[in-house]
Amino acid sequence: MSTTTRAAVVESGGAPFTLSEVVLDRPGPGEALVRMVAAGLCHTDLGVASGGLPFPLPGVLGHEGAGVVEAVGPGVTSVAPGDHVVLSFTSCGACPNCRDGHPAYCATWLPLNLLGGRRADGTSTISRDGEDLGGHFFGQSSFAERALVDERGLVKVDPDVPLDSIAPLGCGVQTGVGAVWNVLEPRAGSTIVVLGAGAVGLSAVMAAALTPATTVIAVDKVAERLELAKELGATHTVNGGEVADLTEAIMEITGGRGADGIVETTGSVFVLRKGVDALAARGTLVIVGAPPFGAEVSLDVNGMLGGKRVVGLTLGDNEIQTAIPVLVQLVKEGKLPLDRLISRYAFEDIGQAVADMSGGKAIKPVLTF
Structure with a gap:
């Protein structure tokens, strides 16, 4: 069944992020429903929100999520409800670069992650008042209390590591x-x-x-x-x-x-x-x-x-299932002190986080839910 949740929606290029009730489709094949605990704010989010990239708006952005799996769709085997996960980029898994361990250079990377706003089959993941919104941003659209996420972009992580300390691993840090x-x-x-x-x-x-x-x-x-x-x-x-x-x-x-x-x-x-x-x-x-x-x-x-x-x-040319658990371990051991970069903001304060990042006050804002 579908899930009603609260998301930060960008109505049009240059408009601010505004909190709005949206509806997520039920998890389809190869997808999971994730309760967000934290999400990093990245300059790519701001670039799209400004209208600098042709992502369909109104829409929901966010691509450095971290949270807990609540439900999985058909065929999902790598994660299960209750797992702690970091959300990264998605990929097709079938093209030569994906098969060769370089999913950041997936043949369909741009439409799947940055520009398409929909699943690969053209269906929408997010709607509001019966109208489709731009979603599936980096296979996640994690500026929301819950997100529908591609399994290919989910990485199961050590539950002992606080999720708000490792959310930025999904994009900026691994890059x-x-x-x-x-x-x-x-x-x-x-x-x-x-x-x-x-x-x-x-x-x-x-x-x-x-x-x-x-x-x-x-x-x-x-x-x-x-x-x-x-x-x-x-x-x-x-x-x-x-x-x-x-x-x-x-x-x-x-x-x-x-x-x-x-x-x-x-x-x-x-x-x-x-x-x-x-x-x-x-x-x-x-x-x-x-x-x-x-x-x-x-x-x-x-x-x-x-x-x-x-x-x-692109994205550090990482194979995320290998790279991200290693980075999580380094954070846990204090060898990759990401907390020195992070400023935390309540999800409701996303506007302040954007302002602080744009003004250089915050290096890596992380929204907490």
Whole structure:
């Protein structure tokens, strides 16, 4: 049977989140009904809410959920009622990239997660007053007291770990960690640079501190963020607003050699270019921050001939059933101190959470239910 619940609905592009009673469809094949305990707020949510992406509105967003399974649909075997779960992205499970362990590059990733607003078969998961709403956001739409979630995006986790401390693992944290662990793969003595000290960037800093890299440089314009980056494992910091040239500042720290790996989280093509120019021979820059659609960057082609690489990344290129339980264990052991990034807000205060995140006051807002 269907479930009535309360959700934060965005009525149109640029409109605020407003609490509204909605109806969830009953769990279908491969789906579970989850009672939300916490949900992280991400810049992707804000981008869609602003109208910057063609997601169908009015709709329900949210893609960093964590909660407790209440019911499962036909064929669901990986979770059962009562299980604690982290909600991440969904995928088809059948295309070559999914079969190869790279579901973030699923052939149908965009319609299943970011743009479609419906199940793969075109049916709606959420309605209000008999009218369909945009839902199925990242296979979850977790800005609601209950969510209908694809089994492919559910990860069973240790019930001893508080769910409000691990909800951000579903997107932002695993993205920053995966950029370092899955793409850069630092060797002993490597130099890693993280451009931008937001939630994704600071997650990359923490990940780099758990590798054999011996130099970890964090770059931002906010002094407090840079101080936090040092506390989380950065060996050096650069205030981008206080240096004449970012590339030269990185070169100075590295003795003129450049960086072995760079994680670009700002979404600025200017910063991206400065990062590429600061790479060492055979160095790799990972693009994580997304600029506006159609944005382009020019590169010094001859400068690339020293074996430099520029790689795009989605969600850390993680296989979530493997990666997220490991991250949960690291949080439990205190080796991945996510609480240093988190500011908690009651679900009813989602508007304040949005304002604090947009204004830079909160690094990673987490809504609690």
